[in-house]
Amino acid sequence: MPVLPGAEPYRHDGGDVGVLLCHGFTGSPQSLRPWAEYLAGHGLTVSLPLLPGHGTRWEDMQLTGWQDWYAEVDRELRALGERCARVFVFGLSMGGALALRLAARHGAAVSGIVVVNPAVRVHGAASYALPLARHFVRSARGLTDDIARPGHHELGYDRVPLQSAYSVRRFFRLVDGELPQVTQPLLLLRSTRDHVVPPADSARVLSRVSSTDVTETLLEQSYHVATLDHDADRIFEDSLAFIGRLAPSLGKEGTATGG
Template identity: 40%
Template sequence: MSDEPILSGAEPFFFAGNDVGVLVCHGFTGTTQSMRPLGEQIAKAGYTVIGPRLAGHGVSPAAMARTTASDWIASVEEALTSLRKTCSQIYMVGLSMGGTLSLYMAAMHPDVIRGTVPINGVVQLNSADMAGLALATGLPATVPGIGSDIKAPGVTELAYPEVPVLAFRQVYGLVAVTHDLLPRIKCPALVIQAREDHVVDPSNGPRIVRRLGSSRIDFRWLDHSYHVATLDNDLDLIGCETLAFIRSIAGK
């Protein structure tokens, strides 16, 4: 949707492996950079991994302002279609809004997604500041960004320094729809939530657990990371937990 160049480090990635596919999805205003280390861990276990770049992300805030939640979903759908060509089982892992999308896809594709792993996923924004931006008029085109909420010193997320105000409306729609779809999700779920998160209210983790329709729900608190946990102190733990979860279902 844009002819602007992709930021270095924000490119989509694909690692060929066996017939078990794992779709890893970055979050709102972020890029594939936040998911590449986890994707590499999963790929080293022998699985096929794809990390799509969501439409409007990894380019510029102006490009993002021209996209909608439907465009972000379409980016994931395209990656899913690609995985289905070679994989007999597919799992989805996502950070933040990527976690929201992992839940959305599990609800909308119950015959395809075998397991979902939302990491600091959001199904309720619970933010008066964000709500005040969603529908108001006369606001600036952008507001300060929300990236790099990372506890580990010296680590920076590749994310927009500014957030298009128009995009907040799209987030609210996606989050609300996904929240109401949670009871439809029947596949196993591993819900991972940081206890201290300055972007997404940590109550989202338990809320997801309560509303899921799955018969198997594993829940894991993170004690040493903030919001961008896939670049933080708990990366190895997230990788181990995710791999154990997938292996327990896939059988390999």
Template identity: 40%
Template sequence: MEEKYPVLEKAKPFYYEGSDIGVLVVHGFTGTTQSMHGLGKRFADAGYTVCGPRLKGHGTHQEDMEQSTYKEWIQSAEEGYQWLKERCEQIFVAGLSMGGTLTLHLASVHKDIKGIMPINAAIDIPSMKEGEQLKDVRFLDAIGSDIKAQGVVELAYEKTPVKSIFEINQFMKETKEAVSSILCPALIFVSTIDHVVPPENSQYIYEKLASNDKQLVELKNSYHVATLDHDKEFIADKCIEFIKRLC
């Protein structure tokens, strides 16, 4: 799928060269790398090599997203993983929302991933299933910027393509089935109030993961886009502690 629109400046992929420990940071559905750049910079400041890929169809225009598929989103994340693989001995993955879904997918496929840090990961969103029932509707209202902190805005699409809802629903279904095959250590973040992804998603992930080393961490002062919210520094601190413990 060729994208028709230019990539927005704050939506471009980002890379930081560092140690032989790599961290892939993955943004969410209709979102951009802007939501993950702060966390990625904290990883870079800690000395790690960091890759923040832009998912296909994101960060341009919702018409581009409408033409993209979940397999292309997987491919975008996979390319980021391979970029790190060429440079690093150990790789960790952190992802927000559908970025968390992609984090789980990668961990189920690549057993060498050292640890994962899903943040409000999505594997079952009832409201998305309702979106599939709509006929003759092309776009729905935006789902971005679910943020508790005043004045903070997520760079995300103003509309959600209905076609993309079919794609994410299929991807979540497949990933939910794969969760029990994941063995690597996991640090799972969940906002106690989330208006996009029900917190029960993270509880399910925590319970079904085959990992012996897993922890569920509640975020009491952030909504869905926690990486831009009040708990963003807390998330970064906990992630860096997690990586240091395992390395």
């Protein structure tokens, strides 16, 4: 199936500081494209891959699982590591869980992590129903487009394949067990009004990681897809400042301040 217009992966060759961005479950690179372009505009090398099964039609996703999605970002991280002296990993929603696992497993190869409304658990009755329901029901209503800003939309699936949702559930449990292995500096940005991921997920991340350099920022004007919402500029600017503080070469070039 052809990729939906706007859902294409994005890459930019910049300096020796690289950023890998991970989009969310049933979403696409479109939700992070402005963030990626902002970072590229400040001289960073940027990789924003399209996760397998995403960006086409929801039926394609049910043939994939967390192993496929994680393998894609793992490959991209290794490629950036060969190209760049320092690499940071960013993620939105499930992309936050992907970023955290990359940090847990790759250690010093990841210089820092920025996550926006990270999802690390499947909540409610769905968590208990998925193991059985996936054998009888193919899909459920989609999760995309939770945005407060008028006229802004997320490009993603309007249906969630339950087989893939079950895989997400298994992945989240795996990541939860690995959170104590995360030691890198962490910037977590959380919307105060999120209709997809509850604040308990961010609290879980903050309570279980072993990082000592941790910043939590509340986003007062945005819903779940904050990277396309009212607080997008703050996310972009704070993440660039985070990199500039940890990667001195970026500051010397003046790109941390846009100069």
